[in-house]
Amino acid sequence: MDKKIQMVDLKGQYLRIKEEIDQALLSAVSETAYINGPQVKTFIESLKSFNQVNHAVTCGNGTDALQIAMMALGFKPGGEVIVPAFTYIATVEVIALLGLTPKFIDVQPDTFELDYEQLEATITEKTVGIVPVHLFGQCSNMEAINAIAGKHDVAVIEDTAQAMGAEYIFADGRKQFAGTVGTIGTTSFFPSKNLGCFGDGGALLTNDAELAQRAHMIANHGQRQKYHHESIGVNSRLDTVQAAVLNVKIKYxxxxxxxxxxxxxxxxxxxxxxxxxxxxxxxxxxxxxxxxxxxxxxxxxxxxxxxxxxxxxxxxxxxxxxxxxxxxxxxxxxxxxxxxxxxxxxxxxxxxxxxxxxxxxxxxxxxxxxxxxxxxxxxxx
CATH class of the missing domain: 3.90.1150.10 (Aspartate Aminotransferase, domain 1)
Structure with missing residues (x-):
């Protein structure tokens, strides 16, 4: 081949929508609202609309999204979180950083998804969460996972970093987008993702208004009102210029x-x-x-x-x-x-x-x- 083969052709994708992207970036720069600019608010609405979900909270990256989700759910040090042994490190990294204990579980050999048949035996009195990873672009068996989680009153955090836009198909034929079926969903906008920006970015998706509000506060230093800090939080924001890019790309x-x-x-x-x-x-x-x-x-x-x-x-x-x-x-x-x-x-x-x-x-x-x-x-x- 004379032409260099790419694993992911980000340049080719950009060139196809170059005029729209350039205009969006120019607009964001010209407005100089580099943090929490109007493009961020527009993208949040687009993200909610695409995924048919009530609430979306943007943040700095997909790893932060996982951490914010666990903090918003009130996970405390010593709690156990079940996670696949075959996944990217970020899924487990935040569990350790929060003083939680990762409880690994094997995956299915053909779909690479969390083996839900092993799930119930892994749950203990310390289990607070399950993180099904929608690996490589398709959903885990969410009905089976949710049923077990509900039985034991355990939260389900969907790691949707590789599956934005995939749809879970219920037994009755209904469909819901990945990241909207569990308690809360997290995703990444890393450039190589299906919906990728020009740097880092992430988001959380949920239909729970109270959970969304807590996640939003945590991502913004634990404050609902400026300089009034109700909880311990972090500083994790989606930059306005990245939101400008995502506003264009989500249409495609x-x-x-x-x-x-x-x-x-x-x-x-x-x-x-x-x-x-x-x-x-x-x-x-x-x-x-x-x-x-x-x-x-x-x-x-x-x-x-x-x-x-x-x-x-x-x-x-x-x-x-x-x-x-x-x-x-x-x-x-x-x-x-x-x-x-x-x-x-x-x-x-x-x-x-x-x-x-x-x-x-x-x-x-x-x-x-x-x-x-x-x-x-x-x-x-």
Missing amino acids: LSRYADARRTVAQKYDIALADIEGLTTPKQAPYSTHVYNQYTCQIADGRRDALKAFLQERGVPTMVYYPIPVHLQQAYRQYGYNEGDFPVSEQLCKNVLSLPIHTEMELETQDYIIEQIKDFFAYGNNQ
């Missing part, structure tokens, strides 16, 4: 999801019959927005395939190479190798292929051809 979010699904469907068909490669499974209870297209490579050949593709100009990523319970920082919680076999095996098998809104057919055909060549010729170098 459904189109972006469709573009990613088109790429994923082409991969699904082209790679379906390759022995030793398993394409990602779509759960029956969720639509998929494919923040990542993550395959599993059998027989210990993942790293060989990754190196093979890199030599031919095809970037790939491993999300994630080490499960959280085996990370050095989290060894203190007493988990050992073998405790969560599915998560541990996935860390050895998973490989994410390039997928984005600007993928050209020629580029994807080239990627597919290289993958087929690797398996056809038995390359294990």
Whole structure:
């Protein structure tokens, strides 16, 4: 390929809507309301409208959103929060920072989502929350999780950083957007997310007015009225210029999801019959927005395939190479190798292929051809 292949083509996406983005940024800069400007308020309304939710609270990033959610829910040090062992570190990081105890749980081997069948056995009298991670772009089984959480009076915090725009499909056919099904949802607007800004940003979604008010206060130094601090808070704001970008891009979010699904469907068909490669499974209870297209490579050949593709100009990523319970920082919680076999095996098998809104057919055909060549010729170098 003469053209450099990107995991995520942020520049191409920007160029497609350049005029709108540039005008939005110019307007934000010209107004000089750099903190809590009108663009932030407009974006909050757009975010609520898109997700069909009553309340949205913006903040500095997705990690802050998780921390603010736990603070707003009143989690106290010593409480236990159940979280998948196979996830990005931020999901667990805030639990430790707040003096809570992460209780890890394994994931399902095909959808990568929290294994709800193991959930009830993990709940103790100290359990205060469950954090289902909607990994790679589709929802966890929220009906099953909510039922167990309700039985034990436990809060559910949806980590929706990779699944903004995905829809949970109830057994009766109803649909709700990811992040609006549990007690509260959190998300990230990191540039590579399906709805990404030009820096950091995050938000919380809920239908609970009191919970939303607490989250808003906490994100603003614990104050409802300026200089009147009712609770301990943090300083976490979505910058006005980032809101300006998001105001434009949220209009295209459904189109972006469709573009990613088109790429994923082409991969699904082209790679379906390759022995030793398993394409990602779509759960029956969720639509998929494919923040990542993550395959599993059998027989210990993942790293060989990754190196093979890199030599031919095809970037790939491993999300994630080490499960959280085996990370050095989290060894203190007493988990050992073998405790969560599915998560541990996935860390050895998973490989994410390039997928984005600007993928050209020629580029994807080239990627597919290289993958087929690797398996056809038995390359294990």
